[in-house]
Amino acid sequence: MSLKIIKAGVLDTIQDLGRYGNQQLGINPGGAMDKFAMQTANALVGNDLSEAVIELHYPASVFLFSQPALIALSGADFSASINGEPVANLHVIAVNKNDALQFHRPVNGARAYLAVYGGFEIEKWLGSGSTNLKIKAGGFHGRGLKKSDEIPFKCSIDFSALLNKKEFRVLPWSADTCFPDDSKEVLVLPGNEWDRLTVTSKEMFSSTPFVVTKQSDRMGYRLGNNPLSSISTEELISSAVGFGTIQLLPDGKLIVLMADHQTTGGYPRIAHVITAHHSRLAQLKTGDGIWFRLTDQLAAEELLLQQDRHLLQLQNACTFRLQQYLQKHGY
Amino acid sequence: MKYPIIPYRIFPLGDSAITIDFGNVIDEDVNNSVFASYHQLQQHSLPGIIEFIPAYSSLTVCYDIVTVKKRVHNGKTVFESIKEWIEDKLHRQFSFDETVPAEITIPVCYAAEYAPDIEQLARTKGLSAEEVIEIHTSKSYKVYMLGFLPGFAYMGEVDVRIEMPRKQQPQNILPGSVGIAGKQTGIYPFASPGGWQIIGRTPLKLFDIDNENPALLQAGQTVQFYSISKNEFENY
Structure with a gap:
């Protein structure tokens, strides 16, 4: 087989x-x-x-x-x-x-x-x-x-x-x-270096679409955007990053880390896409636009718990239907 | 050994991880605190804690919201409950029996064809290539963390005479390449784009997927480089 x-x-x-x-x-x-x-x-x-x-x-x-x-x-x-x-x-x-x-x-x-x-x-x-x-x-x-x-x-x-x-x-x-869903809006939590962005850049981040460029793969998506400005250039010592971490590159562009991301990095982490919206990210293609909207920890957790409940219900229902069907056909 | 807890700050790394930050520095005492905290939390781990990512001066705890939530009922967020757990476990002195892994010696061929950046580094620092080799092999280095790529060891600190920042444009770097970035020295286990100044190459395999412990180097380990000839490298 x-x-x-x-x-x-x-x-x-x-x-x-x-x-x-x-x-x-x-x-x-x-x-x-x-x-x-x-x-x-x-x-x-x-x-x-x-x-x-x-x-x-x-x-x-x-x-x-x-x-x-x-x-x-x-x-x-x-x-x-x-x-x-x-x-x-x-x-x-x-x-x-x-x-x-x-x-x-x-x-x-x-x-x-x-x-x-x-x-x-x-x-x-x-x-x-x-x-x-x-x-x-x-x-x-x-x-x-x-x-x-x-x-x-x-x-x-x-x-x-x-x-x-x-x-x-x-x-x-x-x-x-x-x-x-095929929504192009993803919720994000502010990252530890969020406050390095200037007021104008913060506003730009949450109010303009970012386009997925062709330099995007399972490791991360490079976004095409007008460069964001940062008020600090203090170098960061390498520390952990994760799926959904949005890093600010030295040229002001953004990169969103995806499934094959490296474990640690040294670029400012300005935000993190919430786990419940990783699938929205994963379904973006080159040229797609995406909007970021800030949320809080509680909402992020609640959305993931909802998704988990949905999956469990789906699993129970599917298993039940499939077992019935297989039994009916002599399995 | 008893570890006093140095001041730290806790921040969320997204919704499924939390970082304990001991200060944005490369420092042996700070790094010892990271690993002491890592062992302390690991010993008292809870269902739903997935893994830990120790770095130079921070420890990140990854958790599964769904599993942790099953224990959190008082309207708190999962983040708050994990934060409280960390603060509780780290709030007093605790002992940490460090088993220091044996020092390891690593052969490096510093010949020009394996060291694309050694000439430039030497020139910038007013040294000869021989002096760069001499300085790089004159002391041992501590592995502060593994990260970036599987088995990539971040080591420090190099002598100030051979300190050099990363290159602006990342280059393609071959496996085994030994590099310098600021005060750090490291070895690329795999081919990768990277900005480190490459001053040599080791014939050793830094990461072997068939080994039970796939990474050759471990955090906390002491590494001593020694110079080998081109001939020795090729016949290693």
Whole structure:
């Protein structure tokens, strides 16, 4: 039971919730850029929410299934099809042997996720299946997926009875889509060096859009903006940074750190995007505009707790529907 | 060893981490406080505390809001409850049995082809390349922290005669490169863009994913560099 890459995408990697407990060694957590979408895909196929999935960028790989399987897509809409027939995100799809899954154009978002029932059989490194491209560790041999790679599944259940000789079957329910939203506003908390910004720059930060430039990747997004001014140039001794940290570069431009960020840095941290809005960040493409709005600790925590409750409810509902469906079909 | 707690300031690093800042300095006593606090908090860790990031003069605690929230009921934010926990654990003297890792010697080839910036550094500082090598290998350095890249050790402090700021434009730096940035010296475990002044290269592997302890160097360790020839480097 596996899927095979018959055409490689630009950057498709195995990712999970990340690798924690090693930042004191300079090893960054990594993990899926859009952890909300990643967990949604897992919930749909009845997996543990932390199971490793494939993170896809456009143009994405073309996949061929070696055996019938249950899959789900989430996150960005890359106009997916199976054997040429369009299929939607946020559904459970029973695919058949030799079905080809491909993606035709980027409709919205920047990162899509593919989960399979039971998860992928991959070797973990330091407790996580996430691919660390920098040091070539974790995921599938520590690298992006290439043509002819075969990624085995953990589960060996034969799902052919669900297909009834059809090429594929979309199961009759879907996850709701109130999360994630496609809002381009992200809430931020002021960083320790927020007060280094001049009054005018503070105002500019919270009232003008910032554009994601093409110098943006899984490590961070460089933003195109009129330079912000700082009232202090005192050098900072390196200390911790995180996913969502917005740093002020010496030329007045901003960089937002993403999943593959370094563990420590020495640029002023003027703000931090709240965790609940990391998925909004993760779905931004080159050229997208983004607005920052200041919030407080309590609101940030409350939004994350809400997101967590939503995911748990989704997981319960999906698991229930899937179990019923599988039982009905003799599994 | 008993550690007096030096004054610190606590600030949020976003909504899921908190930084204890002992002052924006590179200083051995300050760094000892960072690691003493790290061990103290680690020993008394709580569910929901994910990990710690010790740096030169700060300690950052990463936590999971959802897990911590399960214990916080009095209308406080998770941030406030973590802050109180830290203040409680750090508010009196505590002992910290430091196990100082053994000193390690690191061979470095300072030959021009592995040291793209040594000539410029020597010229700027009115020295010869030989003198730069002599000064860089004349003392041992303390590893203050690992960060930036996996296994990247920030060490200090270099003799004032070879101190030199980072370059304005980052260059592509090869694995094993030994550099200077201000008072700091460090080794790049992986190829990376960087602004450090590269004065040599070590044949040692600084980070090995197949090792149980993948990083060669540890915070708190003492490092002594010694010079090897091009021939020794190539046949190491």
